Amino acid sequence: xxxxxxxxxVWYKEELSKSMDRLARFGYDAIDLYGEPSxxxxxxxxQNLKDNGLAVSSICSLYSAERDLAHPDINVxxxxxxxxxxxVDMAAEVGALTMGVAPTSCMKTAPLTNLEDELKWxxxxxxxxxxYAKANGDxxxxxxxxxxxxxxxxxxxxxxALELVKQVGRDNCGVMGDxxxxxxxxxxxxxxxxxxxxxxxxxxxxxSNRAAPGTGHFDFAPVMRALKDINYQGxxxxxxxxxxxxxxxxxxxxxGDEWMDQYARQSIEHIKAIEKSLT
Ligand code: LER
Ligand code: MN
Numbered sequence: 001x002x003x004x005x006x007x008x009x010v011w012y013k014e015e016l017s018k019s020m021d022r023l024a025r026f027g028y029d030a031i032d033l034y035g036e037p038s039x040x041x042x043x044x045x046x047q048n049l050k051d052n053g054l055a056v057s058s059i060c061s062l063y064s065a066e067r068d069l070a071h072p073d074i075n076v077x078x079x080x081x082x083x084x085x086x087x088v089d090m091a092a093e094v095g096a097l098t099m100g101v102a103p104t105s106c107m108k109t110a111p112l113t114n115l116e117d118e119l120k121w122x123x124x125x126x127x128x129x130x131x132y133a134k135a136n137g138d139x140x141x142x143x144x145x146x147x148x149x150x151x152x153x154x155x156x157x158x159x160x161a162l163e164l165v166k167q168v169g170r171d172n173c174g175v176m177g178d179x180x181x182x183x184x185x186x187x188x189x190x191x192x193x194x195x196x197x198x199x200x201x202x203x204x205x206x207x208s209n210r211a212a213p214g215t216g217h218f219d220f221a222p223v224m225r226a227l228k229d230i231n232y233q234g235x236x237x238x239x240x241x242x243x244x245x246x247x248x249x250x251x252x253x254x255x256g257d258e259w260m261d262q263y264a265r266q267s268i269e270h271i272k273a274i275e276k277s278l279t
Contacts, residue, residue, distance in 0.1 A: 069125035212263035
């Protein structure tokens with residue numbers, strides 16, 4: 001049986017107790033918290049988790065342009081590293097199992113200087129982050145999530161994330177998938193999941209339109225089959241977002257009603273029905 005989680009990024013503006021109450025009502029096991037440490041009061045997060053019987057599956061870190069581990073300006077790289085450390089601290093406070101570390105900021109679609117230097121800075125920053133997480137993260141594991149070509153200029157596929165794990169060379173680093181990105185970039189989404197195997201530590205699901213599974217034309221059955229076949233031990237998490245070239249910017253404006261109860265319920269129902277059909 002899979003464990004289910006949901007990323008609260010789409011409910012950016014909502015009081016956390018309301019989001020958690022919704023997840024508990026629809027049968028979720030965990031929440032994937034968006035990574036903006038300044039918005040959370042950790043003791044009240046812990047109380048809300050307890051009240052709703054939820055765990056924290058992951059921290060969905062937010063890599064804006066000023067949090068770039070691969071930036072040519074050392075001060076921007078330092079700001080990126082300070083941000084990652086604040087996410088490690090957050091993970092320890094709320095008991096998160098995994099946290100995302102992006103080698104460069106989101107929506108950076110070209111290097112600012114030569115690619116080789118940027119990759120080198122990214123690897124160095126991630127190594128420092130991984131060592132900090134080992135010492136301070138209460139067991140939190142770091143995951144690399146490939147994003148599609150409009151959000152990232154080189155980490156676009158699972159095989160590249162696996163290569164990054166090798167380059168970083170730390171045993172607390174693994175990969176995560178997001179089927180919205182994978183649907184755009186992978187030759188085969190279920191093939192990439194099988195390729196990651198036991199190095200796949202988290203996954204985001206959304207339909208082809210990035211809304212709730214069942215609202216678009218993505219076929220989730222091969223994905224769920226592949227997760228079962230690799231004996232996936234992580235959470236099946238949903239990250240759904242409105243159609244926008246800027247996945248974060250739009251959240252400031254708030255989302256329509258269907259993104260709240262309706263899509264939270266539809267997401268888990270659609271995938272649980274597929275899970276049931278797997279023999
Ligand atoms: C984060 O999990 C993600 O998938 C990126 O697209 C950020 O928008
Ligand atoms: Mn994602």
